[in-house]
Amino acid sequence: xxxxxxxxxxxxxxGYSQNKQVLYDFASLPQTLLLNPGAEVDYKxxxxxxxxxxxxxxxxxxxxxxYDIFADDGIDIxxxxxxxxxxxxxxxxxxFNQQLEVLSGxxxxxxxxxxxxxxxxxxxxxxxxxxxxVDLFYDGNTxxxxxxxxxxxxxxxELFGVLHIGLSKKINKxxxxxxxxxxxxSVFNANTKLNTGSFYTQDGNNNTYTQHLENVNFLMxxxxxxxxxxxxxxxxxxxxxxxxxxxxxxGLDLGFTYxxxxxxxxxxxxxxxxxxxxxxxxxxxxxxxNYEVEGFQLLFDPNNPQNYWNDLKEEFDKSIVxxxxxxxxxxxxxxxxxxxxxxxFGQQYDDCRFLINPKIYLNKVGFQxxxxxxxxxxxxxxxxxxERRLGKHLQTxxxxxxxxxxxxxxxxxxxxxxGIFNAYFVVDNLLSLRNLYNAKSTSFQLxxxxxxxxxx
Amino acid sequence: MNSVFMSPSKIVLxxxxxxxxxxxxxxxxxxxxxxxxxxxxxxSTLVYLNLTAPKFLDTFNQEIAVTTDAVEATxxxxxxxxxxxxxxxxxxxxxxxxxxxxxxxxxxxLGNSIYTLQPTIVxxxxxxxxxxxxxxxxxxxxxxxxxxxxxxxxxxAPSSDGSxxxxxxxxxxxxxxxxKLFFNYQKI
Numbered sequence: 001x002x003x004x005x006x007x008x009x010x011x012x013x014x015g016y017s018q019n020k021q022v023l024y025d026f027a028s029l030p031q032t033l034l035l036n037p038g039a040e041v042d043y044k045x046x047x048x049x050x051x052x053x054x055x056x057x058x059x060x061x062x063x064x065x066x067y068d069i070f071a072d073d074g075i076d077i078x079x080x081x082x083x084x085x086x087x088x089x090x091x092x093x094x095x096f097n098q099q100l101e102v103l104s105g106x107x108x109x110x111x112x113x114x115x116x117x118x119x120x121x122x123x124x125x126x127x128x129x130x131x132x133x134v135d136l137f138y139d140g141n142t143x144x145x146x147x148x149x150x151x152x153x154x155x156x157x158e159l160f161g162v163l164h165i166g167l168s169k170k171i172n173k174x175x176x177x178x179x180x181x182x183x184x185x186s187v188f189n190a191n192t193k194l195n196t197g198s199f200y201t202q203d204g205n206n207n208t209y210t211q212h213l214e215n216v217n218f219l220m221x222x223x224x225x226x227x228x229x230x231x232x233x234x235x236x237x238x239x240x241x242x243x244x245x246x247x248x249x250x251g252l253d254l255g256f257t258y259x260x261x262x263x264x265x266x267x268x269x270x271x272x273x274x275x276x277x278x279x280x281x282x283x284x285x286x287x288x289x290n291y292e293v294e295g296f297q298l299l300f301d302p303n304n305p306q307n308y309w310n311d312l313k314e315e316f317d318k319s320i321v322x323x324x325x326x327x328x329x330x331x332x333x334x335x336x337x338x339x340x341x342x343x344x345f346g347q348q349y350d351d352c353r354f355l356i357n358p359k360i361y362l363n364k365v366g367f368q369x370x371x372x373x374x375x376x377x378x379x380x381x382x383x384x385x386x387e388r389r390l391g392k393h394l395q396t397x398x399x400x401x402x403x404x405x406x407x408x409x410x411x412x413x414x415x416x417x418x419g420i421f422n423a424y425f426v427v428d429n430l431l432s433l434r435n436l437y438n439a440k441s442t443s444f445q446l447x448x449x450x451x452x453x454x455x456x
Numbered sequence: 457m458n459s460v461f462m463s464p465s466k467i468v469l470x471x472x473x474x475x476x477x478x479x480x481x482x483x484x485x486x487x488x489x490x491x492x493x494x495x496x497x498x499x500s501t502l503v504y505l506n507l508t509a510p511k512f513l514d515t516f517n518q519e520i521a522v523t524t525d526a527v528e529a530t531x532x533x534x535x536x537x538x539x540x541x542x543x544x545x546x547x548x549x550x551x552x553x554x555x556x557x558x559x560x561x562x563x564x565x566l567g568n569s570i571y572t573l574q575p576t577i578v579x580x581x582x583x584x585x586x587x588x589x590x591x592x593x594x595x596x597x598x599x600x601x602x603x604x605x606x607x608x609x610x611x612x613a614p615s616s617d618g619s620x621x622x623x624x625x626x627x628x629x630x631x632x633x634x635x636k637l638f639f640n641y642q643k644i
Contacts (some may be wrong), residue, residue: 072483077492140497142636207504208547208632295501295633298525298608300511308527455641 019370021383022426027395027415036269037166038178038255048104049448059096060441067438096125113169127155147200154376162244165225172260182251187225187241211370213291223278249276272333284325334374342366422449494641502633509625528605541638542592551627555613562603571599
């Protein structure tokens with residue numbers, strides 16, 4: 001159990017949800033097409049190294065860090081836990097997102113549009129935990145009249161595969177548009193959101209206290225989680241679910257690149273406008289109702305003995321109804337919005353002061369915005385970046401990001417191109433590298449591609 | 457003349473080197489989890505009663521010395537390792553000019569008496585709100601998990617002046633109660 005707790009904490013420090021601010025619009029990598037299908041790329045052809053063209057891991061916990069609890073600092077761990085609970089916000093969240101690109105490729109069409117396609121696997125988990133729940137489980141319910149709400153309790157967990165095909169098309173010298181069509185195939189899904197209800201204890205009339213469950217409406221939907229026979233859930237089952245034997249959905253990404261002036265670039269994208277419909281292995285639970293209890297009123301009536309416990313249980317079951325549902329359901333994918341504006345400058349000259357390539361600038365500075373919109377959790381992040389070419393073969397990008405979790409997130413990306421071989425590595429929250437245990441979030445993406453440039 | 461300022465490429469390379477060679481972790485001790493001890497207290501409403509004169513009289517209007525009732529309850533074993541203390545708070549209000557005593561006895565599945573809550577709750581005559589706190593010490597906690605029903609016994613002590621309760625008495629014996637359960641989660 002201890003290992004599990006430590007694992008949860010460690011998972012909690014490896015990053016957070018789905019903002020790939022360093023990778024976005026970086027070094028014309030093929031993977032930027034997944035973040036903006038309207039990105040400009042100058043390849044004739046590219047193929048990612050199978051299973052290694054993009055590994056992306058992001059997760060995090062906004063509440064506290066491993067170091068907050070386990071620092072070897074001589075302070076009693078119980079004081080540190082108390083301190084972490086005291087500093088817990090109204091709602092904190094835990095997130096984990098992992099993507100593995102299995103296949104990635106693309107080629108330029110005769111009309112100069114770039115067609116890209118691929119398949120990736122994604123595991124996504126997000127849980128929003130309100131302070132009321134933490135207080136109820138850490139302090140108990142002795143705070144009379146305090147209402148413990150579940151209204152902000154929400155969570156989703158999903159494993160799925162995505163087959164996608166996209167086109168990036170130059171409309172004119174200033175404008176590039178792109179779109180990507182996606183087919184989702186879900187292995188499993190569990191989600192709960194838009195819950196309501198509160199629990200509280202009040203001074204009673206007939207008894208010392210009256211306890212209430214008020215306006216409870218909790219729904220947890222699951223697909224591919226509960227089975228009659230778990231022996232059937234083997235690797236063949238998972239493979240078939242990934243390869244369109246699962247619950248299916250459709251999605252669309254849209255994006256653009258615009259050059260308002262020579263050295264200025266504006267980009268934008270909206271990703272995962274889509275849904276998954278769940279029809280297989282559905283088992284959902286709804287708990288609904290109101291309940292109030294003052295306790296057992298003892299009647300001391302020997303002629304009419306009461307079964308107090310059964311009466312209470314029956315009354316509870318009548319008031320708070322638990323339904324098991326087997327109805328199919330639809331979830332909308334969390335929508336991600338990206339936008340950026342940048343300015344390029346500094347051209348490269350040879351020893352005779354001749355311009356080497358009029359299209360290439362050595363430096364780019366800019367501003368990016370990212371927003372994640374979903375029924376479970378939405379947030380916005382802002383990034384300042386500086387991108388720099390170092391010689392012919394290396395490109396770097398440094399980012400500063402402010403979001404609800406941190407105002408000190410520095411990220412860095414490196415991309416190298418040697419012939420047709422391309423490798424990249426991006427990581428954020430570099431300041432946390434001084435002490436990984438103290439990080440509430442960080443993330444990385446890495447991959448290898450083979451790219452043949454358009455002018456080759 | 458050489459510039460005193462570094463070129464952007466040197467700045468970026470220096471940054472990479474600094475990041476790669478700086479310390480990655482500070483000392484942590486995961487064994488501290490063995491010392492973690494989370495104390496949680498839950499309060500729950502319990503039984504209440506509001507008894508009038510007929511409850512203490514038989515069909516011949518004679519006083520009944522002992523009035524009883526019982527509550528069956530299923531107590532799950534899940535919390536057994538963590539329950540540290542149980543504290544009952546009983547509030548009585550007795551408008552009868554008579555002395556009452558309340559005993560609570562725990563019974564197992566076979567109906568055997570296995571525990572009596574101590575001390576017995578003494579309710580003096582004509583007593584307004586009176587609070588009694590009864591604790592089940594840690595050593596006696598396991599007995600709770602063997603309990604299948606609770607018996608409530610009200611003893612009506614004889615009056616010193618020979619007076620008796622009559623059917624027309626309007627007095628009441630009220631009792632309210634709650635329980636606090638003290639948990640200590642030492643091993644998460």
